[in-house]
Amino acid sequence: MAPAAPRPGALYGGLPEPGPPGMSARVLEFGEELRGEGVAIGTSELLDAFAVLEEIDWRSAPGFREALAATLAKSQEDRRIFELVFERFFFRAVEQAAVREGVREEGGIDAGAAGEADLDRLREQIARALADGGESAMRDLARLAIAAFGRQGEGSGVIGVDVQRIRRALGLRSEPQPELPGDDPRRPGLPREALRRFEAILRRELERAQIERTETLPPSRPLNELDRALPSGPLQDLAAVHRVVAQLKRRLATEGLQARGRRAHRHVDVRRTMRASLQTGGVPVVLKFRPRRPRRPEIYVLCDVSTSVTSASVFFLSVLHALHDSFRKMRSFVFIERISEVTDTFERERNFKAVSEAIARDAGVADVSGYTDYGRVWSEFRTLVEDDLHPRATVIVLGDARTNGRDPRADIFAEVAARAGRTFWLNPEPRLYWNYGDSVIAAYERYCRAFECWTTRQLEDFVRALTRPEDGDRLSA
């Protein structure tokens, strides 16, 4: 290893010079980087990491990674972030050293010769490597592919776009491609896992090439928050949704217990205490208490199902219905231009997919022009539930509050909010976008509590707030 060059940006204003150049400092910096991404890392975790590194041969990459992960990332979510940061951090560390030392990598393959290699053969080689799954072969081929396709047209400059472009040009797909000749390995479709790996390699090689070209590092950016967002595409990942719901449900179930345990203010059940006292000759040794009942609110949910927020709405509705036993009564409505009640649909269908199909089919009545009309929705909602609303009811609205230029009619909304005990607004847009364009959430926010709700964490927080017994609200069912 080269003698330690002055290390830029030493941590905490300079560390005691470590023995082997930079290893422990690197680990500390890595920990710092993880903290920056919101992983809770304490000193004890870092100490563990050092202890662990003494036990293993940290020259083997997978062992090093696993050992660090076992000490630093303590949940599946953290682990995912760890993987991303690890890749970014240690890759950058290597590149930084290379830039500093002016090292250029001598590729195993001459990029100049790659142009001559005919594309069809390259395609086939890559497909074969993918099917067999050899890591180093894939890396070499990725470079060849970049060299070959970089020549055809200029890169777009955006690495993600280039990766997809190259993949398409190579005709690599996971679906079977029956039009190809019989001996082509792409014909039965390539393994999805291998494709993902190949894309990751492509991305790295492209980044490396960019660094070599410009001789600077791209700025490190915090991982996109949206990486951890709620499913927003057209119901792309049903299983994931279901897992979240199932987990949420179990968590809330235990949460309720804790709330009951913590709030130990309980009433003695005289009858049961007296009965139990017979065992001890009439002396009430063991007190029996009345069980505390969790808050079981009555809920009215209104969900915007116009295209911009459909999946968030349906997702949210199915969460609430999965939790329906925590509520005394629950009625759900969907709306676009008009409003329609879908409570029955959810009671009939337990399956997320069936529900969204049913909503798309039956709730079609709610859609005339395809544009949300909040004013009309409020007045219709008021007519529908006017007699049922009372101070113990909770109204939840899920929507982006984008009126498409129509009158928001916040006055009617205020009336509804006044009748109901609590009113919440969930906005699936990040707070940054609120009140921009035709979003009029400020007009409604005066009458309700507005939450942003575009990650599962936020959703979970909201549902918790909803079911937690509140002070000043002692009269729970």
Added chain:
Amino acid sequence: MSASAVATGPGSVDELAAGLREVGYLPGESTALVSYLATRLGKPVLVEGPAGVGKTELAKALSAFLGRGLVRLQCYEGLDEAKALYEWNYRKQLLRIQSEAPGTGWQDVQEDIFGEEFLLARPLMTAITSTEPVVLLIDEIDKTDQEFEAMLLEVLSDFQITIPELGRIEAATRPVVLLTSNNTRELTEALKRRCLYLWLDYPTLEHELQIVSLHAPELSQTVAKKLVELIGMVRDLDLKKPPSIAESIDWARTLLLLGADDIDAETFRQTMSVIVKHRTDLDVVAERVGVKLTGLGG
């Protein structure tokens, strides 16, 4: 090999992996590594993952390989220290007081009845006080409440238990501790801080193929391969309860018993209740996977 392992613990990750394999558990790379670190550092391991990926099995295999006894604490809602740590055997204490000869002072009695003789050791206590080193398995820690977790902290970080009447009991030997969780609730930071973390997921196709072949060696490779591929397909579906590794093995054994030399649509329909155990799941699987099998021409 395992004789030396008893004395000093495994010398390397590979040795531990080989040892686990010997006792019939095929560890993944990270599993072997983290288990090795646990034996070296004496830190508890928090094992998380979906149901049926061999979290509990890992503890059993470790205990078999290390030649240590297994002490198991199954957690459930409402588990308290009287059932996990220790309890005073009050019946015996009462007897002791009643059988007291007249004239003995209260002081003597009190010292006597709060002695170790009247202590009922529960799993955690057993693990701590055992003179032989053990493997301690705290199963499904997420089923308990947070108060219980807090109580565990002393045991997990210092390997000691404080009993008000007796004082502190320190561990004679360091147990290897595994905590398993199905991730039904977020565990406290304090607990996680004291543990190494291991996420166990469903194994990859090749890995599961090895596991199945290990437990049902008579099954032909082609059938076994098809079996794990099908299992993978079934796990990808949105099921109430996806099949676990144990169920893959059961299925392999079932096929052996039936003498099936291929998994065609008919065999699948007849035997799928081995891997899918929910009525609605059965429908989904029959519809999605069964049809695919027919489509392939059986």
